[in-house]
Amino acid sequence: MDKERILEVRDLELHYFTRKGVVRAVDKLSFDVRRGETLGVVGESGCGKTTMGTALLNMPTPPGRIVGGQILVDGQDILKLSETEVRRRVRWEQISMVFQGAMNCLTPVYTIEKQMKETLQQHREMSKEEAKRRMVQYLNLVGLPEHILKRYPHELSGGMKQRIVIAMGLFLEPRVVICDEPTTALDVVVQAQIINLLKDLKEQLSLSFIFITHDLSIEAEVSDRIMVMYAGRIAELGTNEHIYGPQGPAHPYTQRLMAATPRLHEEVEELAFIPGTPPDLVEPPSGCRFHPRCHVVMDRCSRDELPLREIEPDHLVACWRCFNE
Amino acid sequence: MSEPILVAENLTKWFPVKRNLTQVMKGNRTWVRAVDRISFTINKGEIFGLVGESGCGKTTTGKLIMKLLEITDGTLEMKGENATHLRGAALEKYRREVQMIFQDPYSSMNPRFTVRDVLMEPLEIHKVGKDAKEREVWVREILDEVKLSPPDEFLVRHPHMLSGGQRQRAATARTLMLSPSIIVADEPVSMIDLSTRAEILHMMRQLQREMGLTYVYITHDLSTARYFTDRLAVMYLGKIIEMGVAGSVIDRTLHPYTKALIAAVCEPVSGKVNRIKDVPIKGEIPAATNIPPGCRFHPRCLYAVEECWQEEEPTLDDIGGGHLVACRRWAEIERLGAAARTSEASLGTRKSSFAPSA
Structure with missing residues (x-):
C-alpha cells in the first residue's frame, strides 16, 4: 500500500466547556490517514469519535473548543488558518464529511x-x-x-x-471524506449497497475515508486500518488483519467488544459483555481509562500514565499487558 | 414446551390512506397493507423473533399483539381464548398478560417520574396490591431481579439520571410488574451500546427462564436474532415469507429474500475489505399501498419466473422440521445451490409489467 500521508493529526485535544466542568472529549489523539485507505474509527457512544470528526474540519460544536494539537494537511496546520481560509481552502475542498443520519x-x-x-x-x-x-x-x-x-x-x-x-x-x-455512521439508519440490504458504493468510489477516485461507526462488523468490511477509541483516547490502532485476523485484537477492550458481537453463522451460548459504563470525562479515571471495567486489570493500570506503543509494525496498543517489560 | 400460548390466524392490519376531495368523490380508497394475513403460533416459554426491514410490518404485528391497534381482519387467540376484539375489563385483563418493551428507552418513560413512579404506575392502574407499602415491596423485588441494585439508590432517580442500559432495565422491570406471560420487545437493544447490549439480552433471557416468560422479539438485526431467539419469522411487505427454528432459517435459508438479507449482513471477519458484496436482490422495496401481484417479492427476486407473478401468491408451507417457506421455487433454487447463485440472474425471464410507484 502507498504510504503517503494525506492527513496527519498530532496530539489533538478538544474539550467541551460545560457547567459541570471541562469534558475532555478528545484527549491527545495522534494518527495519520494515508492515500487511498479507509481508516475505521470505532467505539461506544460518547467515546469522542464524532467529536473527533468535527474537529478534523475545524468546526467543533459549541461549547467544544480545540485546545491543542495540530491537524496537518499537506504539511500545513489547518488549525492555524483563519475561519475564512479554512472554509475556502480546506472544508469540502480537502476534507469533507458525510454526516450521521443523511x-x-x-x-x-x-x-x-x-x-x-x-x-x-x-x-x-x-x-x-x-x-x-x-x-x-x-x-x-x-x-x-x-x-x-x-x-x-x-x-x-x-x-x-x-x-x-x-x-x-x-x-x-476532496482527498479525505469523513463518514460518520453513514449506514446506521439504513436497512441491511441498503447498507450493503452503500458499503459497496464507498468501496467502489475509493477505488475509482483513490480517495481516503475516515469511517466512523460503533459497529465492529461493518468496520471489518470497509476499513483497511481500524482505530478503537475509548474515553477520548486511542485504545488500539491496527490493520484489519490485526484486529479481525485469527490471533485477534491485542487490547482487552477490543477483545471484549469482539466477544460481545453476535455472529450470524455461529451458535453462541452466551455473549460477553463489559460491566459498568464508560467513564465521565470530566474526571476520567487515572492511568488507563479502561481499568475500572477491565477483566485483566493489574496494579499499575490505575497508577501509571499509559503510553500508546507499537507492538508490531502498524499495530499500536495502549495497554500495559501488551508491552513486554 | 410446545403448548401454544398465542395463535394468530390471518392477522391483518390495513391503514386507510388520506384522500383528497376528488378521490373521495370518485370513491377511490387506497390502503397501506401493513400486515397482510399472517398466521403464526407462539409457544409457551419460547422466544419468537420477528425480523425484516423497516416497513415490513414487524412493529405493526407487535402492536396488534399488544392490542395497541385494532385488528382489521383475522383472529388472535391467547391461552385458548379469543382475543381479536376486546373491550373494557377483558382488555384490561389481556394487557396484564401481555406487556411491551419499547425501542427507545429515552422517550418511553415520563421524564418527571422517578423510577419508583414508573414502576408503581402499572400496579396502581390495575389496582394490584392492597396498599403502597405492599407495592413498594414488589417494586424493590423486581429492581433486584433486573439488577438495578441497591434499589434505594435507583428508586429516587429520574430517567435522565440513568444510562441507556439502566433505562432499558427499568423498562423491563416495568413490564414485569404485573407478572405477564408474554412480553413484546420491539428492538430493545438497538439503541444501546454494544458493550452493554449482550448484558441486557442476558438479563432478559435469565428472567425468561426463571419466570417462564414468552418473548416476541422484534428486530432488524439478524445476528442478535440468531443469538437470542428460538424461532424466527422473516417478514416482507406485511407477509411472513419464512419461518422456523432460528439456526435453521439462517443456516439453511430457503426463501430468496432471506438469502439476500443474510448475504447483506456484515461479519467481523478479516479479508473482506476489498471485496464487493454480492447481494442477490434488485430494486427497492415497493410501497405497501401498491403490493405487487402474485408473489410480492417477484419484482426484486433474481429467480422469478412467469408463474411467480401470473399465479396466486405462494402460501407459507411446512417443508419439514417446522421450517416454513412461502416460495414456489425454493426446492429448485436450493438444488441450483450456492455455486450457481451468481450466474442465476439469467434464469428468471423478466417480463413482469409491475413497476413500483416511486
Whole structure:
C-alpha cells in the first residue's frame, strides 16, 4: 500500500466547556490517514469519535473548543488558518464529511438540484450548464439517474438520500471524506449497497475515508486500518488483519467488544459483555481509562500514565499487558 | 414446551390512506397493507423473533399483539381464548398478560417520574396490591431481579439520571410488574451500546427462564436474532415469507429474500475489505399501498419466473422440521445451490409489467 500521508493529526485535544466542568472529549489523539485507505474509527457512544470528526474540519460544536494539537494537511496546520481560509481552502475542498443520519441533512423545502448547486456556487465559479453537468456526473457516480435533481427529499428513499449526501461530499474532489455512521439508519440490504458504493468510489477516485461507526462488523468490511477509541483516547490502532485476523485484537477492550458481537453463522451460548459504563470525562479515571471495567486489570493500570506503543509494525496498543517489560 | 400460548390466524392490519376531495368523490380508497394475513403460533416459554426491514410490518404485528391497534381482519387467540376484539375489563385483563418493551428507552418513560413512579404506575392502574407499602415491596423485588441494585439508590432517580442500559432495565422491570406471560420487545437493544447490549439480552433471557416468560422479539438485526431467539419469522411487505427454528432459517435459508438479507449482513471477519458484496436482490422495496401481484417479492427476486407473478401468491408451507417457506421455487433454487447463485440472474425471464410507484 502507498504510504503517503494525506492527513496527519498530532496530539489533538478538544474539550467541551460545560457547567459541570471541562469534558475532555478528545484527549491527545495522534494518527495519520494515508492515500487511498479507509481508516475505521470505532467505539461506544460518547467515546469522542464524532467529536473527533468535527474537529478534523475545524468546526467543533459549541461549547467544544480545540485546545491543542495540530491537524496537518499537506504539511500545513489547518488549525492555524483563519475561519475564512479554512472554509475556502480546506472544508469540502480537502476534507469533507458525510454526516450521521443523511435523511436529516437535506432541507425538505428545496429540490435536490438547488441543494446540490449551493455547494458548487459557494466554492467554484461556474456556468449553469457546467454546474448541471457536474451534478449529473456525480449523481451517476453514486448510481442515481438525472431526474432525481427535480425531486424533493421526501420523495426519495433513505438509501437514495444517503447517496445524494455522499455525492455532495465528493463534489469538490476532496482527498479525505469523513463518514460518520453513514449506514446506521439504513436497512441491511441498503447498507450493503452503500458499503459497496464507498468501496467502489475509493477505488475509482483513490480517495481516503475516515469511517466512523460503533459497529465492529461493518468496520471489518470497509476499513483497511481500524482505530478503537475509548474515553477520548486511542485504545488500539491496527490493520484489519490485526484486529479481525485469527490471533485477534491485542487490547482487552477490543477483545471484549469482539466477544460481545453476535455472529450470524455461529451458535453462541452466551455473549460477553463489559460491566459498568464508560467513564465521565470530566474526571476520567487515572492511568488507563479502561481499568475500572477491565477483566485483566493489574496494579499499575490505575497508577501509571499509559503510553500508546507499537507492538508490531502498524499495530499500536495502549495497554500495559501488551508491552513486554 | 410446545403448548401454544398465542395463535394468530390471518392477522391483518390495513391503514386507510388520506384522500383528497376528488378521490373521495370518485370513491377511490387506497390502503397501506401493513400486515397482510399472517398466521403464526407462539409457544409457551419460547422466544419468537420477528425480523425484516423497516416497513415490513414487524412493529405493526407487535402492536396488534399488544392490542395497541385494532385488528382489521383475522383472529388472535391467547391461552385458548379469543382475543381479536376486546373491550373494557377483558382488555384490561389481556394487557396484564401481555406487556411491551419499547425501542427507545429515552422517550418511553415520563421524564418527571422517578423510577419508583414508573414502576408503581402499572400496579396502581390495575389496582394490584392492597396498599403502597405492599407495592413498594414488589417494586424493590423486581429492581433486584433486573439488577438495578441497591434499589434505594435507583428508586429516587429520574430517567435522565440513568444510562441507556439502566433505562432499558427499568423498562423491563416495568413490564414485569404485573407478572405477564408474554412480553413484546420491539428492538430493545438497538439503541444501546454494544458493550452493554449482550448484558441486557442476558438479563432478559435469565428472567425468561426463571419466570417462564414468552418473548416476541422484534428486530432488524439478524445476528442478535440468531443469538437470542428460538424461532424466527422473516417478514416482507406485511407477509411472513419464512419461518422456523432460528439456526435453521439462517443456516439453511430457503426463501430468496432471506438469502439476500443474510448475504447483506456484515461479519467481523478479516479479508473482506476489498471485496464487493454480492447481494442477490434488485430494486427497492415497493410501497405497501401498491403490493405487487402474485408473489410480492417477484419484482426484486433474481429467480422469478412467469408463474411467480401470473399465479396466486405462494402460501407459507411446512417443508419439514417446522421450517416454513412461502416460495414456489425454493426446492429448485436450493438444488441450483450456492455455486450457481451468481450466474442465476439469467434464469428468471423478466417480463413482469409491475413497476413500483416511486
